[in-house]
Amino acid sequence: MYSSLGKPTNIFWQECPVGKADRQKLLNQKGCVVWITGLSGSGKSTLACTLGRELHNRGKLSYILDGDNLRHGLNKDLGFKAEDRTENIRRVGEVAKLFADAGLICMASLISPYRKDRDFCRSISSDASFIEVFMNMPLELCEERDPKGLYKLARAGKIKGFTGIDDPYEPPLNCEIEIRPENGVCPSPCTMAEQVVTYLEEKGFLQE
Ligand SMILES: Nc1ncnc2c1ncn2[C@@H]1O[C@H](COP(=O)(O)OP(=O)(O)OP(=O)(O)O)[C@@H](O)[C@H]1O
Numbered sequence: 001m002y003s004s005l006g007k008p009t010n011i012f013w014q015e016c017p018v019g020k021a022d023r024q025k026l027l028n029q030k031g032c033v034v035w036i037t038g039l040s041g042s043g044k045s046t047l048a049c050t051l052g053r054e055l056h057n058r059g060k061l062s063y064i065l066d067g068d069n070l071r072h073g074l075n076k077d078l079g080f081k082a083e084d085r086t087e088n089i090r091r092v093g094e095v096a097k098l099f100a101d102a103g104l105i106c107m108a109s110l111i112s113p114y115r116k117d118r119d120f121c122r123s124i125s126s127d128a129s130f131i132e133v134f135m136n137m138p139l140e141l142c143e144e145r146d147p148k149g150l151y152k153l154a155r156a157g158k159i160k161g162f163t164g165i166d167d168p169y170e171p172p173l174n175c176e177i178e179i180r181p182e183n184g185v186c187p188s189p190c191t192m193a194e195q196v197v198t199y200l201e202e203k204g205f206l207q208e
């Protein structure tokens with residue numbers, strides 16, 4: 001479906017004169033992928049936006065690849081069945097890798113429910129520069145928030161294959177960062193973003 005002419009042959013790699021290290025020097029930061037995964041309503045976009053603002057304030061160049069937005073363009077030909085979800089994640093993983101190679105701190109905020117799809121994205125990036133952030137929020141909290149009204153529709157059977165209701169969410173086994181409620185209370189967006197900024201700082205991503 002995605003490649004009607006079969007596997008391409010006679011393809012070579014073109015080396016470019018300016019490399020990732022040069023771009024990182026220009027930007028005084030290290031390119032990386034911050035992959036934010038979790039249930040719908042768990043706060044992925046909220047974290048990405050708050051983190052993006054904080055990084056911008058610190059003079060760091062970042063970009064958000066948000067699942068919903070990408071489905072308006074790059075991935076608008078894809079639905080929500082398992083193979084479409086896999087292709088959706090594959091494409092975003094490849095784009096995120098390019099953005100990281102461009103020297104940016106690239107945040108990808110997508111439900112990305114299947115472990116093997118996220119692990120694929122990790123496998124194509126250099127391991128140290130792929131930072132998986134798990135929004136470990138209980139389904140009840142996400143369902144209570146339900147800002148898009150999707151859980152209500154899924155419970156009523158009007159949306160089929162909704163993650164957490166009648167489609168699985170596979171939590172990460174090896175994430176770098178886990179964001180979860182403390183004593184039953186979800187941390188504020190700023191606190192969530194701070195947790196990621198601290199990680200990026202400690203690992204040296206905020207300088208060249
Ligand atoms: N830390 C937080 N504290 C309070 N409310 C929050 C927090 N994070 C997110 N919210 C609220 O929860 C709702 C869902 O958040 P958000 O849209 O970021 O979720 P999402 O994971 O991106 O969902 P989707 O997968 O559907 O895009 C929003 O109304 C948002 O304002």
Ligand SMILES: [Mg+2]
Nearest residue numbers: 044045068109
């Ligand atoms: Mg979102």
